[in-house]
Every structure is written in C-alpha cells, then in structure tokens.
Amino acid sequence: MPLKAALEDLRTFRSFRFDAPKQLATEAAASAIRPPTESVEVRAPPDLDEIAERIRRALIAGLSPYSSDMLRAPWCVWDGVSPLADEPELLDRYLRLVEALSRKSHFRRLAGAYAVRFPEDSKTLQAVAECLARLAPKFTGAWSAAHQSFRIFDAAEAPARVASAAIVRQLSPSELLSIEGIGNLAAEAGLAEAAFAAGLRHIAAAEMQPAHRLEAVSSWCGKRKGGAPFERHRGLVADALVLPHAGNMPEKPIRDRMLAFLLGKFGDPRTRQAKWSPMNCTNVVKRWLIEQSLRQFLDVVDEIALERHWKYRRAFWTSVYDRNLISDACVIFDRAGAARARRMFDGETPYSIWSKGGSKPIERGHSCLLLRIGNGLVAEWSHNGRCNIWHDAQDPSAPELHSESYMSNDVMAPASDRRWTRRAYNHVAPDGYSWQSKVADEIFALTNTRIMQSEYTVR
Template sequence: MNPRDLRLRDLRRLVGGLWTDARCDAIAPAVLDAAVAVDAKSCDRAVLSAYLRHFPSDHPAFERLRAAASLTAQRRDWPWRARGERWRLWDRDAGPATIAAALLASDDPAAVLREAGLDGDLAQGEFVAEAVETACDQAGAAKGTRAVELGQRLIALFQRLVVADLDAELVDALMTPWTSVRPDKDYMAPLSGFLTARFGDPRFEGTQWARVEADMLALRRGSDPRRLTNLLRGWLTEATVRAFFNIVRTTTDRKDQWDAREAFWLAYMDSGAITEAWFAFGRRAELLAGRLAKEDNVRFARVSGGADPSHSALILSIGDLRIAEWSHNGSCRFWPHPHASHADSRLSRVKAPMLYQDNYDGTLLRTTFGPKGFEFMSHTSGWQAKAANIIFRHTGHRHPRWGGH
C-alpha cells in the first residue's frame, strides 16, 4: 500500500490512529510524508492532533511526527503558528516544560490550556499528561516556601482539571518535599485533606493506597512509597490527637484538670511516640462536639453502653501498647500486645480495643480486667509519673518531662 494513493479521508484517519498499533510502525514515516505532501489543511490538522493527542515519544517515528507537526503548524496563517512559537509545542522537552510552568503559575489552569489550544479532547491527550507530570516533577523538587507554593498550585491543578493515571506522580510530588522537614499546619491540614479526599484515609482504607504505592515504586524515583504513606498517616494521627483535646476542652467543666492530661499526651505526640490514634464520643458528647470534629476534618467513633454519655475516649498506640484515655474522671487503661490472641475466652472478651472502629462498647473500654500486663489507673495526684512508668516498662519510650523507669 502506498499512502499517497489513499483518499484524503482515509489518510487523515491513518495519521490519527497508527500511533497505538505496533503493526503500523513500519509505515508511519511514509504516512507522514504523504500527509505533509498533500498540503491540505485538514491533513495538517490531523498531524497536529496526532502529535498532541498521542505524543508518542518512544515511537520510532516520533521525531518525524514532531518535525511534521512543526512544519504544518508554521506553513499556514492560523492560530497554531503563534501557539507553537509561544508555547514551544514542537520541542520535545521544552514544550511540556513550558506548559507545566504556566499551569503552576496560574490560578486558572483550564485557561492556560485554552490559550495553548490544548482544551477539549486534547486536554486529555498525552502532551498535556506529559506537561502535568513535568509540573509534578517541578513541585516535588521544590523546598521550603517554594514547595508550599507549588504544592498548593498542584492541588488546585488536579482539582480543576480531569487528570488521569498520574496518581503516583501526584502523591510523590506533594509528599517528597516533607520527608526531612515539617510543613506548617496551615499547609499540612489542607494537603492531608486533599489526599484523603482523593485516595481515602490510609489508616483504614488501604486498598487505594496500596495501588498508589505500587505505582510510585514503578516510577523508580528513589523515594520510599511506604515512607511517604506513613508520613501522611502520622500527620492524620497527630490531627486526631489534637482534635480530641480541642473538642473535649469544649465539653468539660474541669479545664484545669484537662490541661494536665493534654500536656502529658501531647508531649508524647510531639516526640513521635504515638503511632496511631482514634477517638470516640458518648452520645451526648457527640451532640455537643460533633460539629467541631467536622470543622477539624477528622473522623470519629461512638461509645455506647457502659459509659457516661457525656464522656469521650482517646484510643492510641505507643509501641506495642494500646491505651484508652477517658475525659472527665475516667481512668486510663493500658493493654500490652494489642494484637495478641488469647486462649482463655475471658481474656479474649477484654483484649485491647481495635483502632478505627465505628462503634465501641463502653463496658469493654472501661474494663478493670485484662490479659497479663493489663493495667489501669485513675488520675489522682502523681498520675503522670505512674503513667510514664507504665509506658516505659512496656515500650521503652520515656516521657519528655516525666521520664519513666
């Protein structure tokens, strides 16, 4: 078959469709030559569309396609001539990089694509995908305030444009700048909120995150996907702990008593000792403070039975120790080895509470009976030192102020 013998309609169709079929690789140069030689505006448009839609940079005829697109764009007095020059569209590397920089600099990324002629169907094309991936690379390499600025732009970009198949690049770009430094809370909170809204909470919705981690590993960019996910999980745990104290503060009439507990547990939080946390409201506490939990963008559970309906419980992990801390005058409980199974059926019924449940039986959270090593204590004078000693014996973590032995 000689492509020059094809009808114009068939030639256009072949120009647009051959890039995804390996059987057509050998004829691609001849098809492009025929499309350029016919010198028809509709065929020129097909060449440009093939370049921008498929952007087949690994194809053996990519350079021929790029050169054909550059030639056909410039030989007519139409918008593609100016667009190509301004946005460097026909440059393999500079084109996507130019679009990427503009997307990250704009409050309206859709307007950038319209200006470059990359709206409509082309917005879902591979050239735009390459530009967005380049934007991810630029954001992921940034540091400090620049990382915050580009991270915010990248979040807006993914919120306003339909971007497919770049989830791994997005997570890598947003989280990598913070592996060795900590963002301030004004950025951490919206970043965490965006990622959990898009992929779910990694603490209890692991399937989506497992897929993203596998895709990040395939990128081979040197970052540890699990480390990035754990970093986000740690931020969410911290938000849960801080939200619990903020909320309980509004429901207790003993703020002086609560100040001491807040200071005690937040010291563990700030030292990195608390690895997981979840909290639950009694029925009346939820009515009083549930709105604040929504404002803090944190999820929570409910406590039913066996507890005062105005009380709340914080359930957390430090090392291999599960702890339930109660608001008001409730005692604190400590379960060692929370994942252990027990042959004794009585112990099985009072084993450590699981995290991230929707409902808890208050009777079990307030038990005074448990497996070997289980302890509970009231918040009488000197409780901080006693709690610190219990935690140190089981985990080796010393309290920053109260130590432990």
C-alpha cells in the first residue's frame, strides 16, 4: 500500500489517532480545587430596624451609610418593619452603591441574604439577582463559582439548575451548595426551598417507572419522618408521585408502597382532609385506597374462606369497583386478620379493628368490608355474616367509616322502619347468583346503575 494511502487509512480510524487533551492536566487539577467555604449569616441582627432607618436616611441624603451598616444592609432588603423592597427607589440606590463600591464583603453578605430569603413572589428579587450577577465575575470564591456552575444569581433559572444538579448527585439542594463551598446555608433557606419545588416538578415531568419515581420522590424528601421538608409544598410531593400514573394504575405491590409513603407523610386523605387540601391527586389516592381496602378484605379472608363460596363474592364486589360505584371503603379485622394484612401488604395500611361487645360474637378471622355506594352504605361480612345495606348514610343506625374500632352491632342493619330503608341478605345459592342479583338491585336503587350478571359471572 502506498505511504499516502496508508496514512489516509490510519487517519480514518479513531483507534489509531492521538487526540490532544481538551484540558491540560494542570488545568484539570486547578479546577478540582474547591474555593474555601464561605459562611452564610442566617439570622438578621437584633437591631435591624434601627440599622434600616440609618441606611434609609443616608440613601435619601445621597450619602454612603456607615461601613458597619453596609455590612448588615442586605438583611434590610426583605426583613424588618420597613424593608427596602417596599421602596423600589431606595433599593435601587442601595444596589447601585453596592456595585459602585464593589467590595467582596458587601457582595458576600448580599448573596447570603439573597439565598436565605429568595422571595420568589417579590418583584425585587430579580433586581437583587441582576446586581449580584454583575458583581460575581469580579470576585473569586464559592458564590462566584456557584454562579458560574448553576447560574445561582439568575432568579428564574437558579432553582431548576440547582435541583437538577442535586438530583444527579443524589444530594439535597442545601447539601449541594455546601459541597460547592457555601457552608452553613440552612436546609430551609429560600433558595433551597425553591430548588426543592423545582426538583419535584422535574421528577413529575420525567419519564420513569412507578418504582423509580417513588425512589426519586422519597430520596428527594430526605429522611424526615412525617410531612414534607417544606410543608407548603406537600401538594407537589404527592402530585409528583401520583399524577404521572393517574391514568395508568401502577401494579399492586408498588401502589401499596406508594400509599404507605403518602400515608406515612400526610395521613389518610379520607380522615385528614385539611392536610390533603393542596393536593391535586387526592381523588386518585382515594380510589387507590378503595381498591386496597377491597383487596385487603378479599385477599385476607381468601386465606381461610371456602373457595366455592368466596370466589363469587370476589367476582361481585370487583365488578362493583370496576364500575366506579364505590366512593369510600374501609375494612374491619380481628387480630388474626390484622396480622395477615400486615404480612400480605407492604407498609402500614389503614384498617379498623373489632372491639368487645355486640350481639354477634366475633369468630377468629371475622372481617367486615364497609363501602359507601351512592347515598347509602354497605357492610359486607365475611364467613357466614350477611350483606347489610343502609339506603341512607345519614340513617342514625348506619356506621361511620374509618372509626378506630367497631362492635358487631355497629355494622348490622336493623329492620327498616317508616323513615329509613335497610336490608340484610344472606349469601345463599351463590352459584345461582341469588344473593348477587338482590344486592345488585339494591345498588341500582342507590346509584341508578345496573350491574349485569355477566359482569360478575364466575368463569
């Protein structure tokens, strides 16, 4: 092969080429050296209002405030009785003075107040951010490096950039900034809170499997027990986990884990409505909980029930759920049933227990499924118990759902009277669909929706 052709052949194969490094080793080593840690003053001085008044008088007079007051002036921007943010003209004078003096101490103090407060709803945040962004290239140190890495002084972009980097490195926003040299920025600082919210929006928008999303949300919320790191963003926590899967229910095991996480953080939405008021996913979570209660009852009792009887009940109540006719549900277990539920279901799942008393003795393993259907209420007993139906949940004899405990009489419908309609059916002739057709008629009376026999036929 001619030399010219051989050289051309070598040039076309990357494995035979030598590429000069894009960054010299000395440059890489230099960039790996982190700037020294900078402390953040996390509390406003006790005499803040006096300082603010002196600064205000000086700025109005066209004078530079005392040096000691200039160091504390950043706290006067958003804090105190009369913050500078309420007087845009004075704030503008102060920011122009900070730029004109161009001192690192002023820059660092203002950057600290900016990160600690970061009031996203304030019109002045952008003005302070722009001032800091212009000053950052003039100084070395952690704040300037953080701006170069994350555009930290771009008020619109900083939360998302910090969140993205923190998620990739599996850190909280405050941990990320601490590693970058901003030492004692509190976990609850305003910028950390904004980044926390941005991270949840990122997780919500990302394409991922339910198990991975649960891991991401759980990791992002940290190890804190109960509630979210920032309570006013608890709606974002629940929505980021649930809403991406609202139209396609996750598999039962991961769904149970999701519910365990949410109930551990925020309680049961059926009994703690105020806690769940910021969530857009509440109705989805309630539907998941209804399915879980139904599954608890059916699966737990299934271990001890006669299959030739129980398969008919499973088919019937599953068909009612599939028609979306159940608006609420809960299960009552004895100790044996509760132990089975804990063994079969991942995490803590909500259920009630039997208490002593009542005319009907509670046998071992006895359970009861309470369902709100239309305006009425159903108490479906396991074993040889009956299906009890109250046509009006306001009936004084009807049980309340989600009580901590029930006596047997609480979930047994008495005979009808002139005002209240009540029914109770034995589970006779299940293979002939006798009791099922009667209960289906009652459900039709409650909902005006007919469950057809073909929907609950056992095949």
